[in-house]
Amino acid sequence: MSKQQVVTIKGTKDGLILRLDDQCAYSDLLEELGKKAQDPGLEGAVEVQIHTGSRYCSDQAAKEIIQIVQSAGHLRVSKIQSDVITMEECNHRVQEQQSETYIGIVRSGQEVRAKGDLVVIGDVNPNGHVSAAGSIYILGRLKGKAHAGNAGNREAVIAASWLEATHLMIADQMETMTDELAILSEHPEMECAYLHTNGFIAIDRLQDLRLLRPGLSTFKGGC
Amino acid sequence: MGEAIVITSGKGGVGKTTSSANLGTALALQGKKVCLVDTDIGLRNLDVILGLENRIIYDLVDVIEGRCRIQQALVKDKRFEDRLFLLPAAQTTDKNAVTPEQMKDLITELKRDYDYILIDCPAGIEQGYKNAVAGADRAIVVTTPEISAVRDADRIIGLLEQEDIEPPKLIINRIRRNLINSGDTLDVNDITTHLSIDLLGIVLDDENVISSSNKGEPVVMDPNNPAALGYRNIARRILGESVPLMSVDTGKPGFFGKLKSLFTK
Numbered sequence: 001m002s003k004q005q006v007v008t009i010k011g012t013k014d015g016l017i018l019r020l021d022d023q024c025a026y027s028d029l030l031e032e033l034g035k036k037a038q039d040p041g042l043e044g045a046v047e048v049q050i051h052t053g054s055r056y057c058s059d060q061a062a063k064e065i066i067q068i069v070q071s072a073g074h075l076r077v078s079k080i081q082s083d084v085i086t087m088e089e090c091n092h093r094v095q096e097q098q099s100e101t102y103i104g105i106v107r108s109g110q111e112v113r114a115k116g117d118l119v120v121i122g123d124v125n126p127n128g129h130v131s132a133a134g135s136i137y138i139l140g141r142l143k144g145k146a147h148a149g150n151a152g153n154r155e156a157v158i159a160a161s162w163l164e165a166t167h168l169m170i171a172d173q174m175e176t177m178t179d180e181l182a183i184l185s186e187h188p189e190m191e192c193a194y195l196h197t198n199g200f201i202a203i204d205r206l207q208d209l210r211l212l213r214p215g216l217s218t219f220k221g222g223c
Numbered sequence: 224m225g226e227a228i229v230i231t232s233g234k235g236g237v238g239k240t241t242s243s244a245n246l247g248t249a250l251a252l253q254g255k256k257v258c259l260v261d262t263d264i265g266l267r268n269l270d271v272i273l274g275l276e277n278r279i280i281y282d283l284v285d286v287i288e289g290r291c292r293i294q295q296a297l298v299k300d301k302r303f304e305d306r307l308f309l310l311p312a313a314q315t316t317d318k319n320a321v322t323p324e325q326m327k328d329l330i331t332e333l334k335r336d337y338d339y340i341l342i343d344c345p346a347g348i349e350q351g352y353k354n355a356v357a358g359a360d361r362a363i364v365v366t367t368p369e370i371s372a373v374r375d376a377d378r379i380i381g382l383l384e385q386e387d388i389e390p391p392k393l394i395i396n397r398i399r400r401n402l403i404n405s406g407d408t409l410d411v412n413d414i415t416t417h418l419s420i421d422l423l424g425i426v427l428d429d430e431n432v433i434s435s436s437n438k439g440e441p442v443v444m445d446p447n448n449p450a451a452l453g454y455r456n457i458a459r460r461i462l463g464e465s466v467p468l469m470s471v472d473t474g475k476p477g478f479f480g481k482l483k484s485l486f487t488k
Contacts, residue, residue: 105419107381108374125377125417 007032015047015078018069022053026061030068037072048075052082096133106130106144126166135159135216145169149195157213159192159206168193168201175201225256227330227340228461229359231383233375235346237367238396241436242426242454243343244272245443249458251300251307252443255338258297260310260330262355263345264320267312273300274439275309284313287325293332302444308337318350323357330358339461348382356383362391363423368398368409377418392423394457399428403471411471423460425468426453 006021006029018036020029050065057065057080066077085093092115099117106112106120106128117134124130128144133151135158142160147169149156154171168175173195192209196202204212230243240263247259261269264284270276281296293310300307310333313320333340344355356362362383366376376393383391395414402408415422429450435442443454456466 104384105381107384108377110381123419126374127378 005032007036009036015049016075018048018050020050020052020055020065022055030064033065033068034071037069037075045074045076047078049078050080052080054083056084056086057082099134100132102130105140108144124165132156146193148193154195155213155215157192157194157209157216159209161190162188163191163193163203164188165193170195170201173199173201225334225337225339226361227334227342227359228361228363229342229344229355230363230365231344231352231355231379232346232365232372233348233379234366234372237365237372238426239346239365240269240272240343241432241441242363242365242394242396243341244269244436245441245451245454246458246461247307247339247341248273248303248441249443249455250339250341250461251303252455253458253462254306255462256306256336258308258310258333258337258340260333260340260342261312262321262326262342262351264312264316264318264351265314266345267314269343270298270309270311271439272436272441273309275300275311276439279311282311282313283329284316284320286310287321287329293329318345318354321354323353326354327358348378352382356386356388359386359388361389362386363394364391364418364420365394365396366414366418367396368403368411368414370409373409373414373417380418380420390420392421393418394423395425397428398425398471400471411468422468424453424457425471426450426457427469427471 006024008019010017010019020033048069050069062080065080069075069077095115097116099119100114101119101121102112103121105122106124108125108127111129111131112118112120114132114134116132118130118132118136120130120136120138120140123140124138124142124144124146126143130136130144131147131150133149133153135156136146136148138160140160141162142165144165145167146158146165148158149171152171156170158168158170165177168177170193190206191203192206193201193203194212209216230239230246232239243259247257250257259269259273260283261267262283270279275298278298281291283296285291286293286296297308297310299305300309330340330342342355342359345351364376364379364383366372380391393415395411398411399408403410411422411425427449429442429448431445431448432442432450435445442448443451445451452469456469459466
């Protein structure tokens with residue numbers, strides 16, 4: 001019985017794809033991968049993508065695969081793609097998508113954190129702090145600090161029925177508020193803060209959020 | 224079985240001790256058996272305001288460390304027969320001498336004999352605060368119409384909401400009519416909306432509060448004093464009566480007020 005091929009090479013218009021068999025032993029895979037990489041048939045510098053199928057690829061395994069493929073010198077791995085992720089990663093991603101709701105007043109000195117979006121039903125008093133990896137929506141007065149996109153999401157927004165925050169932060173951009181911004185002292189009600197393309201935090205009417213961040217709307221209703 | 228109420232504020236100097244002394248006295252005047260507990264270990268002064276300083280033999284730390292029985296440490300206020308007692312704080316030891324568990328046991332023991340136990344809490348949110356709150360069933364937060372006092376009250380309310388006690392109630396102390404009427408200070412409404420807890424009462428600022436504290440005679444003993452009225456109303460509300468909130472507005476300015484406003488315009 002001839003040994004089945006565990007690494008197949010496929011050429012596409014985006015470059016070469018190395019498709020690795022997901023059923024065979026990992027050691028067999030590495031062995032054949034080594035042989036394929038040394039193949040004299042491949043010439044010049046080529047970018048390859050590696051698809052591991054249903055095999056879970058840990059960071060260490062990924063490093064090992066990249067090392068073997070690149071050892072010959074003329075292949076360069078642009079990306080490793082796998083169809084599986086761990087439960088942990090999956091839960092983490094689910095959490096990021098979720099929105100958490102806090103009902104109550106965030107008082108001076110308190111901090112409320114969320115892994116996804118954060119909805120606060122109540123006020124955020126001065127010196128109170130709300131922070132979320134996603135966007136922050138406040139049904140009440142925001143008079144304290146708010147930090148949206150704290151893991152680096154620059155698309156995150158801060159929306160409040162009454163926006164009088166002392167500090168606004170989106171991703172790594174910080175803005176101190178109230179007196180400095182005329183717009184806030186004049187019309188604090190129903191406003192939203194977002195990161196403008198110029199890199200600074202801008203404030204607009206809440207109604208404009210739909211146009212500013214069309215990606216935020218997940219539910220299409222109103223028919 | 225009595226009820227333990229902690230009187231706290233976060234910020235110092237807003238009138239926690241004065242409020243404790245006056246509310247305790249007002250409750251005793253209403254015929255209740257009251258024990259005041261000073262938990263400000265290291266900086267006691269509730270005894271001075273009550274005029275009981277020279278009768279102290281043992282203190283709170285002596286009781287907790289077993290050097291005496293509770294009954295020996297309690298100082299009786301002779302003006303009220305058997306209705307007002309004080310458990311003074313220690314002046315010499317530091318605030319870490321007592322743990323919250325010890326405090327809780329002590330308050331539980333006192334609750335058997337008294338209708339109300341008022342716990343005077345030290346300023347700040349450290350060990351002393353934790354001790355004071357440990358045995359309490361209810362909390363009263365004292366603030367003045369100043370932004371810094373309101374901010375600290377907000378912090379304290381946040382901490383109290385995490386404890387296993389009833390939602391705290393608010394006393395706004397040292398209200399100055401003229402400043403409120405001229406809009407130079409936060410008014411009662413601003414403060415209650417901001418803190419969003421129930422208002423237990425307001426106390427007007429009055430010079431006699433200081434002079435009577437210095438004399439060791441709580442101002443609430445004087446029935447005609449405006450600040451005393453505030454404290455008496457609060458005591459009645461603690462007892463469950465519904466008493467209308469006194470008006471801060473002085474109404475029309477008097478003759479001299481008119482004359483003054485003519486010249487200041």
